Amino acid sequence: MQKIEAIVREDSFNPIKKALEEKGIISMTVSDVIGRGRQKGVFLKWRAGEHRIEFLPKKKIEIVLEDNNLQVALDIICKIGKTGAIGDGKIFVMPVAEVIRIRTGDKGVEAI
């Protein structure tokens, strides 16, 4: 079992969610986060001065998947989330030791 933590653009979130739904990937946890990459945020310039925006709003999607579903999800997020501009985000993949459904006590892949 694997967990995806995907940091994506706010505007990309809805299309990604819909595409995942179509492939049967429905359960997820979503949070509003702020973050930055190597560019240290964004620099806005105008006549009256400059302003560095250090952290930009993004959406974080956390999904736990069976191993054979992982690539499908990664492909969707990469394809829809990519605009080519700085700020598209990142995906982190990590192994999951255990999954438990609290209501029923199901464990493992059954509980995903």
Next chain:
Amino acid sequence: MLINSGDNAWLLTSSALVMLMTPGLAFFYGGMVRRKNILSTIMMSFMTLGLIGVLWVLYGYSLCFGKDIGGIIGGLNYIGLNNVGQLPSSVYATTVPHLTFMAFQGMFAIITVALITGAVVERMKFSAILIFSIIWFTIVYCPIAHWIWGGGWLAKLGALDFAGGSVVHINAGVSALALAIVLGPRKGYKDGTNMTPQNIPFIVIGAGLLWFGWFGFNAGSALTSGGLASNAFVATNISAAAAALSWMLLNWFYHRPTVTGIATGAVAGLVAITPAAGYVKPIMGIPIGIGVSVICFYMMRLRNKTRIDESLDVWACHGMGGTWGALATGIFATVTVNSAGANGIIYGNLVLLGKQLLAIIVVWVYSFGMTWIVGKLIDKAIGLRVSETEESIGLDISQHGESA
């Protein structure tokens, strides 16, 4: 004429009440947008107090109420408040100092410009809305106010607009629609990104201030402190109450009785009674209020279906609410309430409704057309929209360097 202290006291108070409606609107709108744009939305409303507050006394009052030129526009005889002093005008609000009438009218001009901004939130450049406001105020608001209130051609024809159903609400509503179409939708709108209200308590504060201020808006438009003002006052409250109640019930029928809904319903009720408050029997506030909530409720759904991002439904509530109000005036008006008015359809007179319809069409066409043109011109000159990055970060930071 002699100054009537009751009239002046009420009209000055009403001016203050209407002034409060603009910050009220700022909260009403502000509560409906995403957190990152709340300050920008508030700013777009609040700045009108400064901008239009100054332009009004420089030349706006004169263009609206100055010496009539061909029924189209007022002259420059009141430029810089020339000849607007402590003595009453011989034409307008003859029992109060001219300054009072001018101040009262100024508050209307201010809020009309602020109303339009609801359509363009979360993506319009601040500099662009400033320039738009100056031009729109000068070539759309002032002529229309002159035609209907300043002794212009629509007034001479006999169209009735007690407190601004056409001058303020249809005008702003239809202009809002035009500007929203020229501007384009918010990024993410077409993808269904969540853009629901993020500060609903502010919406209620706003609606409360608007309802309170509207007593000045409508009852103050009697320009006197006698029975007519009372008529308008009560009609206003009844319409707001009826509309709030019926919107709440409609909302419940569809999903749940939402707080956003009842606040919107109350505002719609206030919009609809605006042209009618001093011409109809107060109890007619009930059918007028129920009618407007049904109409505006479905107009909002319709607008949503068209996928035009007229973000805060200024057209659905003010444009269509004002249209219904103007028609309702043609239906329910009676000279027993106001001898300076006329009788409506239920008293056997079809002519008034015809005149109302004419005024409605004129305002629709002129406001929409001129706003479209001005919007396109400003877009060509400096661009209407912020950049994509600025829109993502939010206008509070990108336009105002502030965060709430």
